[in-house]
Structure formats: structure tokens, C-alpha cells
Amino acid sequence: MRVAPYTVAALLAAGLALPAAASAQTTIEAIDGVTNNRWSAPDITVKVGETVTWSFAGTTLMHNVKASSPNWTLDSPFAIAGPSVTQTFTAAGQYAYLCQLHASTMTGVVKVTDDSGAPPPPPPPPPLSEQPYANDAPPLTVFERRDTLAPKLDRVDVTRVRRGVRVRFRLSEDGKLAVRLTRGGRTVKTRTVEVDAGTGALTVSGLRAGTYGVQVSAKDLAGNAAKTVVRETVTVRR
């Protein structure tokens, strides 16, 4: 049997006693799969003092084996059909391992029982700093929120002033007010202004004497048009 060259520090970190003579041996083989690379026997149970060997013979992909629970250390180099890795377990417990390159499918646990064969004690729960706090936010469904509520335009009052027209109005939200003046079926002037919510007034001046059709309409800032469109007729004098 090949004895792995462990340093004293590594042994202490692993919480293992000095190597004891191995009495039995188990081999776990790495197996390449088209969709799932796997270990031949991912979860095995051995007794204290027994030896487990991870074998990579015959593989064509790169693998390694690495301890994934904090109670032991094992880390083999990445290689294709690399040398086998051997570990003797001298304390009861559960020892998890994986292949770092195929961590989704190549994981396993070595359960080490004491001499009586009683199942090993479950591992102590890891501290909060090693437990995942998973993001459980529900999936996002709304990617855009548009304002679909039409504003209300009322209290529209159109009066003539000198060479012009004055429009008073009330709009329920911030928006744009449009005033269109027509004469004889032709549009002669349009004015669009951004206005605040509430009452307001707008004067269109510079008109010649005559009779004009006045159309007052409004939109909110999101572009929803008010249902009310006011049409009146005003005669402008000099």
C-alpha cells in the first residue's frame, strides 16, 4: 500500500490521528459519462482504520478529488488518468468529497463507523457564516410600468381678449395642453404648453380680427389623452 506523504500540519488540520495500519481497502473509481461524470460508489461506509482509494484509471477527462467538508483535507492535482489517491480514515465521522471540475455530479460521502459498526454521528451544523442565505425573491414579471390613466380636463372657458384668445382650464394631473385655432376650416395656429396640475390659463395673441374655432385638448406627461375635447367659437376684434 502506498502511504500518502502527509505533513503533520495537514494531519492536525484534518483532525486525524497518526496513520494506523490499514486492515481493509475500498476503491472509488472516477467514471466519464457523456452527460454525467460520476464516481463508481459515491456514498460508501467503511470502518475506522480502513483505507479508501480514489482511482482515475481509464478516464479521458480531467478530474481531481478534493475534500468538501471542513473536517478533513484532501486535494489531488487536476490530471487526466492521474495517479490514485489514498486516504486512511482514523476517526469516525462523515467525510464529503468532490471533483472540482464536475462538482454538480461528482460528489460523495465516506461514512466512517467505529469498530462496533454503529452509524457515525451526524456532522455538527456549520456556523451561520458557512450556511447559504439563498435569494428567495419571487421571479420578476413586470418590466415596465406605464401610466394608463387618462387625465381629466374640465372648467374650460374660452374668452376673447384684444387681438387674441384666453383659455382657462383645469387639468387633473401634470400634462400638456394644446390649443388649436381654425378659421374657415384651416388651422391658423397651435400652441402646446406643459402645465402643472390644477387650474391654469393660456393666452394666444397676435390674431387678426375675425371668427375662430378654438379646440382645447390635453394629454398627461405619459401621453394619455383627456377624453374631453372642448370646441368653441370666438370672434376676435381689433
Added chain:
Amino acid sequence: MAFRPPADAWSRRDFMRNGFGSIALLCTVAAPDALRPRRATVTSAAIRSQAKSPFAPFQRDLPRIPELVPVSSTRTRDTYSLTVREGLADILPGFQTPIYGYDGVYPGPVIRARKGREVVVRQKNALPFETNVHLHGGYVPAEHDGHPMDIIPAGGFFDYHYPNDQDAATLWYHDHAHGRTSKTLYYGLVSMYLLEDELEAELGLPQGEFDVPIVIADHAFNKDGSLRYQENVDIGFRGDTILVNGAVSPRMAVQRRRYRLRFLNASNARSYALRLGQGRPLLQIAGDGGLLTRPVPRARVALHPAERTDFVIDFSQYGPGEALTLYNEDGDGGTVPILRFDIQGGRVSDDFRVPTRLRDSEPLPAPNARRTWNLALGTAAWQINGLSFDPNRIDVRPRRGSTEVWTFVNNSNRVHPMHLHGFLFRMLDRSSGPVELADKLGWKDTVGVLPNETVTVLAWFAPYGGKYVFHCHALEHADKAMMLQMEIV
């Protein structure tokens, strides 16, 4: 609460130990729990945080990254001082998260530089291990570039000189000590460096509070609120939560006008597909190497690790109370929402139009050489042309001032964002389809080479000579030696 450094704070740096044979990391993972001070669990903040998921998106306002103020200024030079140290960040409500940070904050403070004005940054290393600083995308002399072997020892400092002799661009700076970047960047050594010039000012692009740097990175958390890192050498780290400027998928109150948003993907290895709600246009004006020759409207923007894109988004066509979400189309669960724009009331406050021409593209010399780089999982780790990083070996010697056609051939099933230190390149060809127009119209310093794809670029090795590296910016790949060395002669 006592500071507990992230779980993998190494006490010393050793190139060989940081390779696959490292037991240093394993020993810290296996350290007795009693050594770690634990926070008291029952606080009002902890109770509050349990009432609602701290991961619910759009609960916090987008944090504005602080801007660094020079400690001294002369007619031609600004001097800054930064301390690389441990810090605590408020990321999840009710928790404090231990980080590494420039001045102890995540993301680190923004440096705003002007073309033609030299910047000197004194970086003091208050971490218990070595660090260095790489200005990503900058034309920087080799000794100030942050080569993986040029390090600042623990307790030491280094004055980085940045000449800023290049056009305006969104750059960033981060740790680059070899073998460790996947952890140090994950724990917060990430910051923006915005280089401005007169051309940008003449174009009238949004400035000041309307020019917003945005750092995107995916993270995961432990139950005590600390960052959770799990090494995955194959696909790289993937978190389940997106942090934007250090907040979980925040919201941003915007006025009804145009904003310039500068996005940086500071994730270890995650690529994003940015998209606005209903496919509204993102007007891209700049990439890694500064302004494009003209703006390009895009519906979906792939952002690979270390890439930057600047957009102008027009919010004047939206009304108050409306909201628009920027999300990651390639995401899953918590990695879908990125940022929600909440449109505020008020009048439209600008009449700026993005010019149809931004800048002229400069003529380049004819290519001097053609080189092919095969990217693959080799016999020991991630490799380029079968080679792993060796600081004592020069892999390629381009001539200074010349251009070369470099072809990256990806023989793996992973994305490799390839990055050249100190130099920029232009995109020529992609085997998977046409090159994005926006990528053709500007300079880049990082290109995401998709699985089994071949990407050809034209690299320009100017203006500085010396030893630089080029590498994959999926940090787990770079740390596991997917990096080669070039000397410009």
C-alpha cells in the same frame, strides 16, 4: 461588532501555494469556529430584516459611488491617496458585510481624470497580504500597470503614475496580485476611473449628477450576512444576487431628461444580456476604449466580465410615476432584475440631442504579424496555447507601435473574456456571426470569446513598451493561470 475578514484572507503570498496544491485555503476553511467573533443575532435590525426578504429587488435607492478628492493638485497633476483595507458594507438590511475595499468601501471611490492631466495615486496596503492595482483599459507604462508580479507588500505603498494620454473612456481599477483576484475582487477591490476630455464636453453629453457610473456584480450570501464565495474553477463563480453599486437590484429616481449611464461588469465570471422593459432602446455611445464613432441604438447588450458600455437613456418620453426596468435576459431568479428607473415629476429639463457623429476613427498601420491563441482546459489547468502563466517566461514580443491580428480560438464550453493589459484593439471577426456594430465602431480592451467560437481582433501595441500580460478575465480562469506574458519591444 468586531471585524471578521473574509474567510480566505491569506497571511502570505506564494505563487506555488496559490496553485492547485494550495492547502492554505483549506486550513482557513477548517479553522476552529471559536476563532471567529460572532455577531449578536437578536437586534431590532435583525428582526426587521426577517420581516421581508432582504433580496426583494428595488427596495433601495441606487447608491451614488463617492468621488475621490485629490490630496494635492498642481497645474499638470492631481495626487490622490487611497488605503486598501478591510471594511464593513451595508448591503443586506440588518447586516453588516465584511469586505475588502479601496478606503474600505465597495465599490471603491471613483477617480475622475482629465485627458492630459497626470494622476498619481498613492495606494497604501493595509491588508494582511500583498495587493497591487491594475488600471484596466488605461495606457499606462509597464511599471505602473499592475503586472501580477509587481506587488505592494502588506503595510507598504506604491505611487501609481497614470499619464492619461488617451481619449476619454470609462476605465476601472482593481486588484491584480496573481492567484488571488477571484477572491479579492469578489470581496470588493473594484472601482471606476472615469477619464474625460474636451471632445466629450463639446458634444454636450450629460454631466455631473446625470453621468452615473454603475458597477454590476453577482454575489451570494451566508446566513450571517457575509459574502459567500465558492470556488468553481470550471464555470467560475456564480452568485444568486446582483449587486449594483453595492445594493441588491436597486431603484433609481430619474428626472424626465437624458442620462449617461456607464455600466461596468465587475462580476467574477458572469456575463449579462442587458435589456430594458419592452425592448426599449439603449443608445450606446461608448465601449471599453471610449466613444464610438457614432451612437448605436441597441435592444439587447451582452456585457461580459470586465467590459464597459456607456448608454444615453432618454426618460423625457415617460411620465411621472412610470417605471422602466433594466434586466438581465440571461439571468435566472435573483439574477434577472438589475435596476429600475422610477420617473419623477417635473418638466422636461434638457433639449440635448445625442450627436449623430461622436468622433473620427484613427488610421492604423498595416498588421505586422498574425498570431493564434487556443483557449482550452489543458492538462493541468486553464491554458492558452497549452501554456500556463509563468512570470519568468515571455510568450510573445510584439513590436512597439505595430498592429497585429490576434485570433482567439475557444476550444471549450465556457466564455473566455480575453483582456490585453495596456493596449486596445478593434474587433475584426467572429465565427458565430456578424460583429455587433457597436463593437466595430470603437476600441475594446476585453472581448468575450463565446464557447467554441473564434474571434479575431486587431491589436495596437502603442504607446508604451515593456512587460505586460494578457489573460482571461473570468477570474477563476485567470487565477488558475490562464494568462500569458508579452513584452513590447
